[in-house]
Amino acid sequence: MLNNDKKHIGYIKDGINIDHIPCGNAWYIIKILDLQNKHNQSGVGLNLPSKKIGLKDLIKIENLVLTKDEIDAISLFCVDAHISVIKDYQVTQKINVKLPKTIQNIVICPNFRCVSRQYVSKFITSKNRQSKVCLTCHYCEQVFPLENIKNYNI
Numbered sequence: 001m002l003n004n005d006k007k008h009i010g011y012i013k014d015g016i017n018i019d020h021i022p023c024g025n026a027w028y029i030i031k032i033l034d035l036q037n038k039h040n041q042s043g044v045g046l047n048l049p050s051k052k053i054g055l056k057d058l059i060k061i062e063n064l065v066l067t068k069d070e071i072d073a074i075s076l077f078c079v080d081a082h083i084s085v086i087k088d089y090q091v092t093q094k095i096n097v098k099l100p101k102t103i104q105n106i107v108i109c110p111n112f113r114c115v116s117r118q119y120v121s122k123f124i125t126s127k128n129r130q131s132k133v134c135l136t137c138h139y140c141e142q143v144f145p146l147e148n149i150k151n152y153n154i
Protein backbone atom coordinates (compact mmCIF):
# COMPACT_ATOMS: atom_id res chain seq x y z
CA MET A 1 0.00 0.00 0.00
CA LEU A 2 1.15 3.46 -0.80
CA ASN A 3 1.56 5.91 1.95
CA ASN A 4 -0.93 8.71 1.23
CA ASP A 5 1.74 11.37 1.49
CA LYS A 6 3.61 9.80 -1.36
CA LYS A 7 0.71 10.28 -3.75
CA HIS A 8 0.92 14.04 -3.39
CA ILE A 9 2.11 16.14 -6.26
CA GLY A 10 5.83 16.54 -5.91
CA TYR A 11 6.65 12.94 -5.20
CA ILE A 12 7.75 10.72 -8.00
CA LYS A 13 7.96 6.97 -8.00
CA ASP A 14 10.85 6.44 -10.40
CA GLY A 15 12.90 9.13 -12.06
CA ILE A 16 15.12 12.06 -11.23
CA ASN A 17 14.98 15.20 -9.14
CA ILE A 18 17.29 18.09 -10.06
CA ASP A 19 17.51 20.44 -7.10
CA HIS A 20 19.27 23.76 -6.46
CA ILE A 21 19.11 24.95 -10.04
CA PRO A 22 19.90 28.69 -10.08
CA CYS A 23 16.57 30.43 -10.65
CA GLY A 24 15.77 31.06 -14.29
CA ASN A 25 17.83 28.11 -15.51
CA ALA A 26 15.10 25.44 -15.39
CA TRP A 27 14.04 26.55 -18.86
CA TYR A 28 17.42 25.67 -20.35
CA ILE A 29 17.37 22.23 -18.76
CA ILE A 30 13.85 21.61 -20.05
CA LYS A 31 15.07 22.43 -23.55
CA ILE A 32 18.23 20.32 -23.34
CA LEU A 33 16.26 17.31 -22.10
CA ASP A 34 13.59 18.04 -24.75
CA LEU A 35 10.85 17.62 -22.15
CA GLN A 36 8.33 19.50 -24.29
CA ASN A 37 8.43 16.63 -26.78
CA LYS A 38 8.47 13.79 -24.28
CA HIS A 39 5.62 12.27 -22.36
CA ASN A 40 7.37 11.97 -19.02
CA GLN A 41 5.28 13.38 -16.21
CA SER A 42 7.29 16.29 -14.84
CA GLY A 43 7.10 18.87 -12.11
CA VAL A 44 8.84 22.21 -12.38
CA GLY A 45 9.26 24.61 -9.48
CA LEU A 46 10.40 28.14 -10.24
CA ASN A 47 11.77 30.78 -7.85
CA LEU A 48 11.57 28.58 -4.77
CA PRO A 49 13.28 29.81 -1.60
CA SER A 50 16.68 28.24 -0.99
CA LYS A 51 18.93 28.78 2.01
CA LYS A 52 21.95 27.96 -0.14
CA ILE A 53 21.42 30.13 -3.22
CA GLY A 54 18.57 32.55 -2.43
CA LEU A 55 16.11 31.46 -5.08
CA LYS A 56 16.18 28.18 -6.94
CA ASP A 57 14.39 26.18 -9.58
CA LEU A 58 13.68 22.50 -9.30
CA ILE A 59 12.70 19.84 -11.82
CA LYS A 60 11.32 16.38 -11.16
CA ILE A 61 10.89 14.00 -14.05
CA GLU A 62 9.24 10.60 -13.97
CA ASN A 63 10.81 7.62 -15.71
CA LEU A 64 13.86 9.36 -17.05
CA VAL A 65 17.44 8.15 -16.85
CA LEU A 66 20.05 10.74 -17.74
CA THR A 67 22.97 9.90 -20.00
CA LYS A 68 26.47 11.18 -19.23
CA ASP A 69 26.19 13.59 -22.18
CA GLU A 70 22.92 14.97 -20.84
CA ILE A 71 24.42 15.45 -17.38
CA ASP A 72 27.40 17.27 -18.93
CA ALA A 73 25.08 19.46 -20.98
CA ILE A 74 22.80 20.44 -18.12
CA SER A 75 25.79 21.03 -15.79
CA LEU A 76 26.26 24.45 -17.36
CA PHE A 77 22.89 25.49 -16.00
CA CYS A 78 23.06 23.86 -12.60
CA VAL A 79 26.65 24.03 -11.40
CA ASP A 80 26.71 22.84 -7.78
CA ALA A 81 23.25 21.32 -8.06
CA HIS A 82 22.62 17.72 -7.35
CA ILE A 83 20.56 15.16 -9.12
CA SER A 84 18.75 12.56 -7.07
CA VAL A 85 17.93 9.29 -8.75
CA ILE A 86 14.66 7.96 -7.35
CA LYS A 87 13.48 4.37 -7.40
CA ASP A 88 10.23 3.36 -5.77
CA TYR A 89 9.99 6.73 -3.96
CA GLN A 90 13.46 6.36 -2.45
CA VAL A 91 16.60 8.26 -3.37
CA THR A 92 18.99 5.56 -4.53
CA GLN A 93 21.79 7.75 -5.87
CA LYS A 94 22.93 11.37 -5.63
CA ILE A 95 24.89 12.74 -8.54
CA ASN A 96 26.90 15.88 -7.83
CA VAL A 97 26.87 17.94 -10.97
CA LYS A 98 30.35 18.88 -12.10
CA LEU A 99 31.23 21.09 -14.97
CA PRO A 100 33.17 19.22 -17.68
CA LYS A 101 36.55 20.66 -18.73
CA THR A 102 35.29 21.49 -22.20
CA ILE A 103 31.86 22.41 -23.50
CA GLN A 104 31.06 21.79 -27.14
CA ASN A 105 28.25 23.15 -29.28
CA ILE A 106 25.86 24.41 -26.56
CA VAL A 107 27.31 27.87 -25.99
CA ILE A 108 27.27 30.49 -28.73
CA CYS A 109 30.39 32.66 -28.45
CA PRO A 110 29.32 36.21 -27.45
CA ASN A 111 32.06 37.59 -29.71
CA PHE A 112 30.18 38.44 -32.91
CA ARG A 113 33.35 38.18 -34.97
CA CYS A 114 34.30 34.78 -33.61
CA VAL A 115 34.90 32.13 -36.26
CA SER A 116 33.24 29.54 -33.99
CA ARG A 117 29.88 31.02 -34.98
CA GLN A 118 30.30 29.18 -38.28
CA TYR A 119 31.44 25.93 -36.70
CA VAL A 120 30.79 23.85 -33.61
CA SER A 121 31.75 26.03 -30.66
CA LYS A 122 34.19 24.85 -28.04
CA PHE A 123 34.89 26.40 -24.64
CA ILE A 124 37.28 25.56 -21.85
CA THR A 125 35.81 25.95 -18.37
CA SER A 126 37.54 27.53 -15.38
CA LYS A 127 36.76 29.46 -12.23
CA ASN A 128 37.87 33.02 -11.61
CA ARG A 129 39.07 34.53 -8.32
CA GLN A 130 35.48 34.99 -7.15
CA SER A 131 34.89 31.27 -7.84
CA LYS A 132 32.54 32.14 -10.67
CA VAL A 133 32.52 29.84 -13.67
CA CYS A 134 34.17 31.30 -16.75
CA LEU A 135 34.31 29.98 -20.29
CA THR A 136 37.27 30.55 -22.59
CA CYS A 137 36.51 30.30 -26.29
CA HIS A 138 38.81 27.82 -27.99
CA TYR A 139 38.76 29.93 -31.18
CA CYS A 140 38.93 33.62 -30.22
CA GLU A 141 40.40 32.93 -26.76
CA GLN A 142 38.18 35.49 -25.07
CA VAL A 143 37.03 34.71 -21.54
CA PHE A 144 33.39 35.12 -20.57
CA PRO A 145 31.80 34.73 -17.15
CA LEU A 146 29.09 32.10 -17.51
CA GLU A 147 26.47 34.40 -16.00
CA ASN A 148 27.02 36.89 -18.87
CA ILE A 149 26.32 34.31 -21.56
CA LYS A 150 22.75 34.55 -22.76
CA ASN A 151 22.77 32.81 -26.14
CA TYR A 152 22.75 29.08 -26.38
CA ASN A 153 22.46 26.65 -29.21
CA ILE A 154 19.68 24.58 -27.63
Ligand SMILES: [Zn+2]
Nearest residue numbers: 109114137140
Ligand atom coordinates in the same frame (compact mmCIF):
# COMPACT_ATOMS: atom_id res chain seq x y z
ZN1 LIG B 1 34.92 32.92 -29.64
